Amino acid sequence: MPIKINEAIAAIPVYPAASTYAFGGPLAKLASNESPYAPHPAVAEAIAAAGRNVNRYPDPAGTALREKLAAKHDMAVEQVMLGNGSCEILLGAAQAMLEPGDEIVYAWPSFSMYPHLAAMTGATAVEVPLTADHRHDLPAMAAAVNSNTRIVVLCNPNNPTATFIDHADIEAFARDLPNDVLLIVDEAYIEFVKDAVRDRLLPLVIDKDNVVVTRTFAKVYGLAGLRVGYAFAPLRFRQAVEVARQPFSVNLVAQAAAAEALAHVDDVTQRVLTTWAERDWVETEVRTLGLATADTEANFSWIDLGGRDEDAIVDGLAKQGIIVRAGRALGAEGFIRVSYGHHEENERFVAALAGLLG
Ligand SMILES: Cc1ncc(COP(=O)(O)O)c(C=O)c1O
Numbered sequence: 001m002p003i004k005i006n007e008a009i010a011a012i013p014v015y016p017a018a019s020t021y022a023f024g025g026p027l028a029k030l031a032s033n034e035s036p037y038a039p040h041p042a043v044a045e046a047i048a049a050a051g052r053n054v055n056r057y058p059d060p061a062g063t064a065l066r067e068k069l070a071a072k073h074d075m076a077v078e079q080v081m082l083g084n085g086s087c088e089i090l091l092g093a094a095q096a097m098l099e100p101g102d103e104i105v106y107a108w109p110s111f112s113m114y115p116h117l118a119a120m121t122g123a124t125a126v127e128v129p130l131t132a133d134h135r136h137d138l139p140a141m142a143a144a145v146n147s148n149t150r151i152v153v154l155c156n157p158n159n160p161t162a163t164f165i166d167h168a169d170i171e172a173f174a175r176d177l178p179n180d181v182l183l184i185v186d187e188a189y190i191e192f193v194k195d196a197v198r199d200r201l202l203p204l205v206i207d208k209d210n211v212v213v214t215r216t217f218a219k220v221y222g223l224a225g226l227r228v229g230y231a232f233a234p235l236r237f238r239q240a241v242e243v244a245r246q247p248f249s250v251n252l253v254a255q256a257a258a259a260e261a262l263a264h265v266d267d268v269t270q271r272v273l274t275t276w277a278e279r280d281w282v283e284t285e286v287r288t289l290g291l292a293t294a295d296t297e298a299n300f301s302w303i304d305l306g307g308r309d310e311d312a313i314v315d316g317l318a319k320q321g322i323i324v325r326a327g328r329a330l331g332a333e334g335f336i337r338v339s340y341g342h343h344e345e346n347e348r349f350v351a352a353l354a355g356l357l358g
Contacts, residue, residue: 086229092241109331162296
């Protein structure tokens with residue numbers, strides 16, 4: 001008899017790893033929305049220095065990093081929480097709040113982690129389809145809220161479609177939401193949004209007890225490999241998530257690196273400017289090839305293959321060492337999601353795509 005896995009967990013499908021194929025040359029890894037840029041040299045140094053102290057556990061409260069985040073974003077330290085990636089905070093929200101019979105509402109396609117929040121707790125996932133132009137349908141999401149709803153998640157910009165919800169619309173949505181429903185706004189890509197006040201939703205966290213804004217060091221800060229995310233959240237939520245998780249979940253090296261990364265604002269700004277330039281270039285080239293893309297405010301594009309065979313394109317790119325994410329794995333067949341890499345990688349991607357389109 002094999003060991004028995006709890007039914008809720010056994011039912012969760014395994015997220016397919018992006019295929020790397022047997023390609024001899026350098027891979028262009030454009031499948032996971034990571035930063036192509038290595039950390040700032042001072043961050044690399046902080047990582048090395050912290051490495052000399054890992055015989056000790058980290059500060060369980062992550063105080064130094066939380067203080068820096070609070071100061072940067074003009075929030076109280078009590079309202080800043082850390083996670084082993086922002087994923088840990090999302091999973092913690094589910095663990096702390098959801099039970100069988102409860103409902104969690106989110107858009108679809110959206111971040112692949114959200115279905116897990118329901119699956120692992122036995123709650124019901126209410127997936128509200130995006131609009132035809134790949135945006136959140138806020139009126140439909142509001143209509144999906146009922147007395148069983150415990151959590152609503154808005155992904156902004158949305159992964160995988162890269163579209164952005166105007167902050168004013170989220171403010172109105174939050175105002176109309178019942179106070180006993182938690183609104184999580186997942187802002188993993190917020191730094192890549194042009195023409196928006198990026199911290200605009202933080203006053204909602206202060207004014208209301210049911211709003212959480214999650215962010216990450218994995219994207220613009222280029223620290224995906226260290227797993228460190230954060231959230232602005234009401235104290236009650238933070239305490240519930242923290243009591244349920246393992247102690248010391250954000251490791252010592254990650255805390256040190258993230259704190260140092262915050263000291264290099266110019267570097268972050270430069271990364272964003274470079275990403276915008278690559279974004280404009282990729283979008284223009286792809287549209288010139290005759291393919292439609294969703295309006296992107298992120299570090300990736302969502303490309304409609306116009307009825308072409310998704311497998312043929314994804315496999316054809318992979319055989320040339322260009323790894324992108326197939327739409328089917330993300331909830332929409334006939335699309336690919338491509339993250340922006342270094343300019344040469346983006347050129348390789350566009351040239352290979354052009355070749356495959358014929
Ligand atoms: C929308 C969204 N939220 C959260 C995350 C995860 O971030 P972290 O690496 O901080 O767990 C991702 C990663 O791809 C994401 O796309």
